[in-house]
Amino acid sequence: MKPVSDDRRTRRTRHLLGAALVELMLEKPYEAITIQDILDRADVGRSTFYSHYTDKDNLLMSEISRVIHALDVNVESAGAHRSLLPSLELFRHVKQQRRLTQAFLWGRGADMLTRGFQEQISSHIQVSIRSIKDSETGLDVPLPLIANFAASTFVVLIRWWFEHDLRQPPEEIDALYQKLVMPSLHTLLRESG
Amino acid sequence: MKPVSDDRRTRRTRHLLGAALVELMLEKPYEAITIQDILDRADVGRSTFYSHYTDKDNLLMSEISRVIHALDVNVESAGAHRSLLPSLELFRHVKQQRRLTQAFLWGRGADMLTRGFQEQISSHIQVSIRSIKDSETGLDVPLPLIANFAASTFVVLIRWWFEHDLRQPPEEIDALYQKLVMPSLHTLLRESG
Amino acid sequence: MKPVSDDRRTRRTRHLLGAALVELMLEKPYEAITIQDILDRADVGRSTFYSHYTDKDNLLMSEISRVIHALDVNVESAGAHRSLLPSLELFRHVKQQRRLTQAFLWGRGADMLTRGFQEQISSHIQVSIRSIKDSETGLDVPLPLIANFAASTFVVLIRWWFEHDLRQPPEEIDALYQKLVMPSLHTLLRESG
Amino acid sequence: MKPVSDDRRTRRTRHLLGAALVELMLEKPYEAITIQDILDRADVGRSTFYSHYTDKDNLLMSEISRVIHALDVNVESAGAHRSLLPSLELFRHVKQQRRLTQAFLWGRGADMLTRGFQEQISSHIQVSIRSIKDSETGLDVPLPLIANFAASTFVVLIRWWFEHDLRQPPEEIDALYQKLVMPSLHTLLRESG
DNA sequence: TCCTAAGCGAGACGGTACGTCTTGTCTTCCA
DNA sequence: TGGAAGACAAGACGTACCGTCTCGCTTAGGA
Numbered sequence: 047m048k049p050v051s052d053d054r055r056t057r058r059t060r061h062l063l064g065a066a067l068v069e070l071m072l073e074k075p076y077e078a079i080t081i082q083d084i085l086d087r088a089d090v091g092r093s094t095f096y097s098h099y100t101d102k103d104n105l106l107m108s109e110i111s112r113v114i115h116a117l118d119v120n121v122e123s124a125g126a127h128r129s130l131l132p133s134l135e136l137f138r139h140v141k142q143q144r145r146l147t148q149a150f151l152w153g154r155g156a157d158m159l160t161r162g163f164q165e166q167i168s169s170h171i172q173v174s175i176r177s178i179k180d181s182e183t184g185l186d187v188p189l190p191l192i193a194n195f196a197a198s199t200f201v202v203l204i205r206w207w208f209e210h211d212l213r214q215p216p217e218e219i220d221a222l223y224q225k226l227v228m229p230s231l232h233t234l235l236r237e238s239g
Numbered sequence: 240m241k242p243v244s245d246d247r248r249t250r251r252t253r254h255l256l257g258a259a260l261v262e263l264m265l266e267k268p269y270e271a272i273t274i275q276d277i278l279d280r281a282d283v284g285r286s287t288f289y290s291h292y293t294d295k296d297n298l299l300m301s302e303i304s305r306v307i308h309a310l311d312v313n314v315e316s317a318g319a320h321r322s323l324l325p326s327l328e329l330f331r332h333v334k335q336q337r338r339l340t341q342a343f344l345w346g347r348g349a350d351m352l353t354r355g356f357q358e359q360i361s362s363h364i365q366v367s368i369r370s371i372k373d374s375e376t377g378l379d380v381p382l383p384l385i386a387n388f389a390a391s392t393f394v395v396l397i398r399w400w401f402e403h404d405l406r407q408p409p410e411e412i413d414a415l416y417q418k419l420v421m422p423s424l425h426t427l428l429r430e431s432g
Numbered sequence: 433m434k435p436v437s438d439d440r441r442t443r444r445t446r447h448l449l450g451a452a453l454v455e456l457m458l459e460k461p462y463e464a465i466t467i468q469d470i471l472d473r474a475d476v477g478r479s480t481f482y483s484h485y486t487d488k489d490n491l492l493m494s495e496i497s498r499v500i501h502a503l504d505v506n507v508e509s510a511g512a513h514r515s516l517l518p519s520l521e522l523f524r525h526v527k528q529q530r531r532l533t534q535a536f537l538w539g540r541g542a543d544m545l546t547r548g549f550q551e552q553i554s555s556h557i558q559v560s561i562r563s564i565k566d567s568e569t570g571l572d573v574p575l576p577l578i579a580n581f582a583a584s585t586f587v588v589l590i591r592w593w594f595e596h597d598l599r600q601p602p603e604e605i606d607a608l609y610q611k612l613v614m615p616s617l618h619t620l621l622r623e624s625g
Numbered sequence: 626m627k628p629v630s631d632d633r634r635t636r637r638t639r640h641l642l643g644a645a646l647v648e649l650m651l652e653k654p655y656e657a658i659t660i661q662d663i664l665d666r667a668d669v670g671r672s673t674f675y676s677h678y679t680d681k682d683n684l685l686m687s688e689i690s691r692v693i694h695a696l697d698v699n700v701e702s703a704g705a706h707r708s709l710l711p712s713l714e715l716f717r718h719v720k721q722q723r724r725l726t727q728a729f730l731w732g733r734g735a736d737m738l739t740r741g742f743q744e745q746i747s748s749h750i751q752v753s754i755r756s757i758k759d760s761e762t763g764l765d766v767p768l769p770l771i772a773n774f775a776a777s778t779f780v781v782l783i784r785w786w787f788e789h790d791l792r793q794p795p796e797e798i799d800a801l802y803q804k805l806v807m808p809s810l811h812t813l814l815r816e817s818g
Numbered sequence: 819t820c821c822t823a824a825g826c827g828a829g830a831c832g833g834t835a836c837g838t839c840t841t842g843t844c845t846t847c848c849a
Numbered sequence: 850t851g852g853a854a855g856a857c858a859a860g861a862c863g864t865a866c867c868g869t870c871t872c873g874c875t876t877a878g879g880a
Contacts (some may be wrong), residue, residue, distance in 0.1 A: 049829080049830060050828095050830095051830085053830085053872085055830060055831080055871080055872095058828075059830080059831080060280070061843080070828095079861075080860090080861065080862090081861075081863090082860095082861075082862095085832090088833095089832085090831080090832075091831060091832035091834090092832080092833075092834080092844085092863085092864095093831080093833080093834095093863095093864085093866085094830075094832070094864080096863065096864080097830075097831085100863090101863095112244070119819055139824055156350075157349075183335070186418060187415055187418050187419060188399075190399070191395070191396075191399050191415065194395045194398075194399065195392055195395055195419050198391045198392060198394075198395045199388055199391065201391075202383075202384070202387045202388055202391045203829095204385050205387075206372070206381075206383070206387065214831080222380055222384065225379060225380055225423070225426075225427060226380060226385070226388050226423055226427070227423065228423070229422040229423040229425075229426040229427075230418070230420065230421070230422040230423040232418055232422075233416060233418075233422040234419075234422075248852090271841065273839085274840075274841070274842090275839095275840075275841095283852075283853085284852085284853040284855070285841095285842085285843095285853090286842095286843085286844085286852080286853065286854070286855080286856045287852075287853060287854085289841095289842065289843080290852080293842095294842095295841095318854065340847090371857095435855085435856060435857095436855085436856095439845095439846070439847090439856090440845095440846085441845070441846080441856060441857080442856075445856085445857080450720065461847090465834075466834085466835065467737065467835075467837090468835075468836095471858095475858085476857085476858075477739055477858035477859055477860085478837085478838090478858085478859075478860075479837095479838080479839075479840090479857080479858080479859085479860095480856075480857055480858070482837065482838075483856080483857085486837095487837095539627055572804060573801055573805060574785075576785070577782075577785055577801065577804070577805070579780045579783070580784075581778055581805050582775045584778060584780075584781045585774055585778065587777075588770070588773045588774055588777045589770075591773075592767075592769070592770055592773065608766055608770065611765060611766055611809070611812075611813060612766060612770070612771070612774050612809055612813075613809065613810040614809070615808040615809040615811075615813075616804070616805055616806065616807070616808040616809040618808075618866060619804075619808040620804060620805070620808075628824080628825065628826095629824080630824075630825090630877095632824095632825085632877075632878095633877090634824090634826075634876080634877080635825075638825085638826080659865085659866065659868075660866075660867070660868090661865095661866095661867095664827095668827090669826085669827080669829075670826060670827035670828055670829080671827085671829070671868085671869095672826080672827080672828085672829090672868095672869080672870080672871090673825075673826055673827070674868095675868065675869080676825080676826085679868090680868095681867095692837060
């Protein structure tokens with residue numbers, strides 16, 4: 047049933063399916079995409095799909111974690127250590143990958159993407175805070191909550207940006223983000239430091 | 240086709256359908272609810288449903304705006320004028336209506352609910368700001384963005400609260416909310432004042 | 433799920449489906465016919481099919497019993513009472529309806545058709561015998577067995593006839609049938625009479 | 626692709642597959658048996674199966690002709706020359722191999738088995754007739770038809786017997802068979818002799 | 819004894835039909 | 850005669866098989 051080995055064929059198939067889904071998400075809303083659409087695009091058999099993924103959602107999740115992971119690597123190399131969050135780099139990335147982001151931004155994908163972001167951002171903020179403070183136990187507000195706060199606001203910004211057709215440069219969006227999120231973050235961290 | 244009059248029967252039918260949907264949302268996730276489920280629960284014929292609403296989403300939206308409106312009335316009478324946002328009252332309301340909130344909190348409903356909140360919060364903040372500042376044009380950050388920021392954080396808090404089984408009292412949650420959102424809000428409004 | 437009423441629409445749908453199946457059986461072997469084929473031909477929705485019949489087999493059975501019943505009526509009016517079995521009339525009918533018979537003769541249908549024949553022939557022979565003998569209890573060979581014997585041989589003849597492209601006239605085939613089956617039948621009935 | 630040589634391995638594989646099919650036919654109806662079932666039972670790879678047989682039907686046919694051939698040998702040694710058809714021996718064999726017969730008796734197998742029987746019976750009757758008459762050309766009814774008649778009735782008997790749980794001894798069944806088939810056979814052969 | 823071609827297992831894959839499910843339309847019936 | 854009941858077309862879903870295929874492993878039989 048499920049492919050047990052992880053040989054070339056298996057990877058190829060998964061790649062084809064993922065690519066097909068993303069392509070299609072650029073053409074129509076996620077909910078409107080049929081599994082058959084994906085199969086046709088990927089030139090893959092129905093049963094093969096179900097031997098790799100349980101669901102359309104399952105495939106999406108899998109793709110999102112791929113994207114998130116790729117982003118993660120980029121962020122690391124972009125020097126995430128210098129600030130609490132390399133937001134500017136992320137906004138640039140978002141604009142650069144506008145079509146991909148567009149695809150993930152609405153419908154079912156938004157939720158999953160947000161979750162992924164939050165986990166990533168949470169871990170980054172943790173690292174950042176550890177390099178500033180000795181202990182994170184003295185925080186007034188639970189760290190996961192802070193991470194969700196930052197991530198959720200991040201997504202708010204991206205949404206708003208897209209609703210304005212990405213007219214503003216990333217720097218401007220990042221400035222807005224900083225203005226929204228930094229006063230609170232600094233207060234939270236200073237108070238407890 | 241569409242019932243034109245707004246007589247007793249019409250209102251009764253709409254009420255039955257709305258109530259049935261809400262009931263069902265307490266039992267299973269919104270996406271899992273079938274129109275047939277609603278019909279069975281409301282004891283209403285299929286064509287009747289479609290003569291009142293175009294969609295399941297349409298019915299949900301209709302119910303949400305009812306809820307939002309009711310909330311709005313409550314908030315007004317609770318003295319929303321004293322702060323930028325009567326968040327404590329809202330958290331109390333949320334806890335009191337925990338099952339209903341629970342139902343709306345995940346899946347498709349979350350999005351719509353958030354949107355509704357944002358509109359309401361946006362208008363409240365506008366009113367609040369007007370009572371503080373002379374003009375809202377001097378703002379560094381567009382007002383809708385601020386509203387989204389506040390609303391989105393609000394939802395983050397509610398989610399986090401529910402994930403911890405509403406163990407904390409509303410006051411504590413509101414304190415967290417204030418800590419997260421107020422420093423930034425004050426800065427934004429002071430700077431531009 | 434299942435249509436409860438038996439109104440015009442219901443009957444119309446069943447008729448369309450039955451007709452489509454028979455048409456298709458004239459074009460390709462029964463096993464090769466897809467339910468989708470039937471739906472396309474009948475211009476009926478998939479779910480509608482399954483709300484009337486459980487199966488392709490179920491539909492076939494239903495059609496066969498229709499045919500059998502129609503035959504039954506014909507046979508009655510053809511004066512079945514004069515002989516043990518109005519075989520000549522049946523052979524004529526078979527030749528006349530050659531395409532229909534052809535369709536039912538091979539594959540899955542044969543079995544069901546044979547069963548149907550046997551039941552019909554069995555009841556006819558019972559009636560015939562009762563008009564000859566006083567009691568059927570004195571038979572050396574159980575009556576159902578005799579009926580199966582006659583019916584099975586009948587089908588053998590039809591098969592053989594079709595394999596020779598129906599070249600012989602019905603009278604000749606009936607003569608062969610009589611030669612095969614009558615000596616034994618007469619012996620069986622005389623012995624026990 | 627296809628094994629060219631007929632070495633030990635090849636024979637072993639074919640035997641395993643045949644045995645697995647028969648075993649499974651004792652457990653569930655032929656149509657319900659999956660090729661995967663056979664592979665699992667025989668512990669043989671999928672491609673190996675298809676390198677030996679084209680089909681499940683193909684394998685069945687192959688097995689049936691094995692059985693028929695074995696029967697043939699038995700019948701020869703049982704003294705088939707003394708009567709037109711050594712039916713009693715066959716009925717005994719059937720009862721002895723009840724489970725095997727059971728397996729072959731319904732569904733797809735019946736057809737093939739019947740065909741096999743008919744060929745065998747046909748050749749036996751031919752031999753028998755040659756020992757009685759000088760020429761077989763004077764027959765009123767074509768010989769293949771007679772063979773089909775006899776074989777078909779034979780299967781009718783077996784079926785009826787199994788439906789009555791093989792309660793009767795083979796002798797009794799054979800007596801019924803003789804009563805059904807012999808009067809006609811004798812008449813046919815006498816008339817033309 | 820070695821070596822090489824064949825038989826083989828394992829199982830991924832494309833394809834196709836199935837029976838289920840839900841949606842939104844359309845027809846019939848009834849009050 | 851207008852609204853409720855529910856039959857219907859449409860079509861996606863996830864499941865089950867099928868027959869093809871590509872791998873390596875093993876295993877005999879000729880050098």
